[in-house]
Amino acid sequence: MTAERRRILRFALAFLPAFVAAACLYPLILPAYQRGVFAAVNTLLSSLNPVSEIRAVPAGQWQVLVHRAEAARVATYTLKSDNLALLSFFQLAMLSALLLATPVRVRERLRLWVSGIGLMFGLHVLCVAGCVYGMALVDNPKGLIFKSLPIILGPFASGLAVAAWGLLTWKYWLTPLELVANSHVRVGRHTP
Amino acid sequence: MGKRSRRKSELESPSAKPDPTIGRGKLVAKTVLLFASTYGALMTVDFLWGAETVERHMNNWTASTAAWALFLLGAHGRADANVVQSSLTTFNVISECTALYPAVIFVSAVVAFPASLAQKLWAMLGIPILVIVNLIRIVSLCFINRWFPSALDTAHFVVWQSLMVFVTVLLWLLWATRLASPHDRRTA
Numbered sequence: 001m002t003a004e005r006r007r008i009l010r011f012a013l014a015f016l017p018a019f020v021a022a023a024c025l026y027p028l029i030l031p032a033y034q035r036g037v038f039a040a041v042n043t044l045l046s047s048l049n050p051v052s053e054i055r056a057v058p059a060g061q062w063q064v065l066v067h068r069a070e071a072a073r074v075a076t077y078t079l080k081s082d083n084l085a086l087l088s089f090f091q092l093a094m095l096s097a098l099l100l101a102t103p104v105r106v107r108e109r110l111r112l113w114v115s116g117i118g119l120m121f122g123l124h125v126l127c128v129a130g131c132v133y134g135m136a137l138v139d140n141p142k143g144l145i146f147k148s149l150p151i152i153l154g155p156f157a158s159g160l161a162v163a164a165w166g167l168l169t170w171k172y173w174l175t176p177l178e179l180v181a182n183s184h185v186r187v188g189r190h191t192p
Numbered sequence: 193m194g195k196r197s198r199r200k201s202e203l204e205s206p207s208a209k210p211d212p213t214i215g216r217g218k219l220v221a222k223t224v225l226l227f228a229s230t231y232g233a234l235m236t237v238d239f240l241w242g243a244e245t246v247e248r249h250m251n252n253w254t255a256s257t258a259a260w261a262l263f264l265l266g267a268h269g270r271a272d273a274n275v276v277q278s279s280l281t282t283f284n285v286i287s288e289c290t291a292l293y294p295a296v297i298f299v300s301a302v303v304a305f306p307a308s309l310a311q312k313l314w315a316m317l318g319i320p321i322l323v324i325v326n327l328i329r330i331v332s333l334c335f336i337n338r339w340f341p342s343a344l345d346t347a348h349f350v351v352w353q354s355l356m357v358f359v360t361v362l363l364w365l366l367w368a369t370r371l372a373s374p375h376d377r378r379t380a
Contacts, residue, residue: 004369015358023350086349094354098361148239155293158357159231162297163224170220173365
């Protein structure tokens with residue numbers, strides 16, 4: 001077995017307990033995390049036109065309010081999925097497990113995890129703000145684009161979480177390939 | 193030592209060992225940007241035009257294969273378009289239930305990685321693996337719904353969603369590091 005294969009095996013074996021821990025903690029921190037994301041989203045949206053905001057209702061659904069000054073009305077849209085928060089922010093548990101399973105020293109894993117959580121928070125704010133502002137701009141609940149906007153929250157955010165993982169951990173996985181890629185570049189540039 | 197002085201000393205003594213860190217930042221930035229662009233483009237295409245074409249067929253096909261798997265396991269599964277009925281549960285297959293989104297992540301990561309076209313095409317063998325893992329996901333959720341209904345939401349929205357992304361990441365790592373392994377063997 002090559003050294004790279006061994007590292008991947010260590011990564012896979014470390015992922016399982018890391019994910020179990022993250023999945024157990026995730027429902028506990030979700031309410032506070034959602035509040036933090038919504039506060040940041042609403043701060044961002046208050047500076048855009050039309051002004052919109054998002055809030056959670058007691059039933060667990062999300063409500064989008066759009067303030068239309070010209071029509072002097074407030075449009076309200078409800079995102080009706082019962083498990084919206086669970087589904088929209090699960091990348092937090094997944095990314096945590098991926099980063100904590102990276103086969104490096106413990107201190108480095110914790111540093112990666114802190115960076116990853118910060119990055120994921122920013123990405124979640126952008127995704128939720130994008131979805132809400134998109135709804136405010138389209139303002140047609142029967143339209144296909146309006147109905148499809150929540151795709152930003154789950155599937156699109158998953159891709160961003162993978163990009164965040166790649167951005168934070170590439171140097172632990174790709175060193176041999178970089179040497180190969182760079183050696184090709186150097187032959188072209190420095191051959192007399 | 194800064195980048196410019198490193199390059200200068202390299203030119204002055206060409207026999208010196210090349211610094212492998214030169215160009216690394218550009219390679220990573222290019223790869224991440226290419227991933228984000230490819231992923232964004234594929235999701236946008238699906239968002240605008242995929243609902244009535246690709247997604248509908250994927251949903252129906254996933255429902256059929258899930259029904260077939262449930263039938264083989266003795267759960268009397270049958271499918272009608274995207275609706276699966278069985279002795280365990282009845283459910284609708286939507287696009288998030290298929291392997292479409294993990295496959296889009298995987299394809300974007302393969303396209304972004306610096307490799308030849310032949311190697312990238314070879315990587316597409318990972319897509320059937322994602323489809324099989326997704327089938328296992330759907331069947332397991334049916335059994336969880338029957339025997340542990342209180343755990344269904346967590347299993348559905350957190351555990352299996354994350355595991356699908358993890359399998360996607362793992363498949364990509366196995367392919368990308370396999371491209372490095374001929375280099376490893378030469379230098380071993």
